[in-house]
Amino acid sequence: DEDDDDDKPNERVYIYERLPVPFGLVRFGVAPDHPEVKNVINTFTQTAQHERCSFHGNVNVGKDVTIDELRQAYHAVVLSYGAEGNRSMGIPGEDLPGVFSAKDFVGWYNGLPSNKELHPDLSFETAVILGQGNVALDVARILLAPVEMLKETDITQNALEALAGSKVRRVLIVGRRGPLQIACTIKELREMVNLPNTRADMLPADFEGIAEALKDLPRPRKRLTELMMKAVKEGGDDKAEKCCGFRFFRSPVEVLAGADGKRATGIRLALNKLEGSGESARAEVTGQLEDVDCGLIISSIGYKSIPIDPAVPFDPRRAIVPNEMGRVQDTAGLYCSGWVKRGPTGVIATTMNDSFDTAHVLIQDMEAGKLDLSVNKPGAQAITALLQTRGVRTVLFSQWEKINAEEEKRGKSQGKAREKLLDVDEMLKIAWS
Numbered sequence: 001d002e003d004d005d006d007d008k009p010n011e012r013v014y015i016y017e018r019l020p021v022p023f024g025l026v027r028f029g030v031a032p033d034h035p036e037v038k039n040v041i042n043t044f045t046q047t048a049q050h051e052r053c054s055f056h057g058n059v060n061v062g063k064d065v066t067i068d069e070l071r072q073a074y075h076a077v078v079l080s081y082g083a084e085g086n087r088s089m090g091i092p093g094e095d096l097p098g099v100f101s102a103k104d105f106v107g108w109y110n111g112l113p114s115n116k117e118l119h120p121d122l123s124f125e126t127a128v129i130l131g132q133g134n135v136a137l138d139v140a141r142i143l144l145a146p147v148e149m150l151k152e153t154d155i156t157q158n159a160l161e162a163l164a165g166s167k168v169r170r171v172l173i174v175g176r177r178g179p180l181q182i183a184c185t186i187k188e189l190r191e192m193v194n195l196p197n198t199r200a201d202m203l204p205a206d207f208e209g210i211a212e213a214l215k216d217l218p219r220p221r222k223r224l225t226e227l228m229m230k231a232v233k234e235g236g237d238d239k240a241e242k243c244c245g246f247r248f249f250r251s252p253v254e255v256l257a258g259a260d261g262k263r264a265t266g267i268r269l270a271l272n273k274l275e276g277s278g279e280s281a282r283a284e285v286t287g288q289l290e291d292v293d294c295g296l297i298i299s300s301i302g303y304k305s306i307p308i309d310p311a312v313p314f315d316p317r318r319a320i321v322p323n324e325m326g327r328v329q330d331t332a333g334l335y336c337s338g339w340v341k342r343g344p345t346g347v348i349a350t351t352m353n354d355s356f357d358t359a360h361v362l363i364q365d366m367e368a369g370k371l372d373l374s375v376n377k378p379g380a381q382a383i384t385a386l387l388q389t390r391g392v393r394t395v396l397f398s399q400w401e402k403i404n405a406e407e408e409k410r411g412k413s414q415g416k417a418r419e420k421l422l423d424v425d426e427m428l429k430i431a432w433s
Helices: 024-028 035-048 067-073 102-109 134-144 157-164 186-193 210-216 219-234 348-367 380-389 397-412 424-431
Strands: 013-016 053-056 077-079 099-101 126-130 170-174 198-200 242-247 250-257 264-275 282-293 296-299 334-336
Touching: 024 035, 035 053, 035 348, 053 380, 053 397, 067 077, 067 380, 099 102, 102 134, 102 157, 102 296, 126 134, 126 282, 134 170, 134 186, 134 242, 186 219, 198 219, 210 219, 250 282, 264 296, 334 348, 397 424
Parallel strands: 013 053, 077 334, 099 296, 126 170, 126 296, 170 242, 198 242
Antiparallel strands: 250 264, 264 282
16 A cells, blocks of 8 residues: 655555454463563564554454455555464374363463363373474473462463462473474473473483484584483482473374263373484384373474465465465465465564565565556555444554553553453453443
């Protein structure tokens, strides 16, 4: 959307967001005990308050307004809607009560409105997490951290109360490959190893031959592996009431139900051996099985993007919008960035750089005349009018700031950074008051 004044830059950016609140995974994905990671919100806020940027929350693109309608109103449209689907384990019993996706479990303790009714049963001693990435370690840490460590964070009050009464004492983090292929980063591993009143619970057999491989590893992988080996050797404090550890070379084959068949009480794992080495090593089953008793199973094997609108090309196999450097395949003026562009991997910085790349490509297309800016486009006026006829009322950034102030006020009375609102209707009431 362009203004007519030629003397100054005149691109305008409009952001459409499904929820009444901005910041996506920084708000709903980053662990509550990682407030420093959320500092990027300050940068986002500065951008949103720029005079040529407008935020429109409470708009469900694909339902309230179509991508074609947006393309008719704007010179360019960028999709950055991430990966809100779960990769399923594809095993019997995964739909039993007691089994959760990490995405939903994280959404529950981080105040995602759609997960507020989750009510996980934490009355069992052992929890098993499938997958060994940073999300898996976040979940393990939240399950085992002393409530004192969490009570000043922005974790939701209902999650805090549930965790205060939790009986979970042992968390096993299961991966299909070995210690040299683990997907987490050293910061998350260090936090796990240093959890108070928690000892490392590892199987020395999982680390056979690892010491010899150390010298050839790239430095980050080497430091990560050394930290794990140190934890194996030291074993931790026997007086610790809780334990946390990795189980390698294991893949889930079935969630086991109790005698009444009503809920999960265990998981059956297939034991694997590795074919090949390094990052490209593959897990091959050996035929041996192992059952683990547990009352809570959390699947953290990855997110996947889902199609947003029939008009947008989608690659179901790779679960991304097919694109060339962020230009959506065969669809002029449509771009994508982030997880929907290259799959659900990487941290905030990775995604930010990826988004800068898409923005540079968009600017190149403007300068090269691939985007025809001589055509007058109605921009936000057209979309706002369209939404009004459909009974959709948007939340502007200044209205989000009312929600923000209310959350901070409620948090302050409990000694927390904020108490997130969990109910969309309540958010809207405050935003429009």
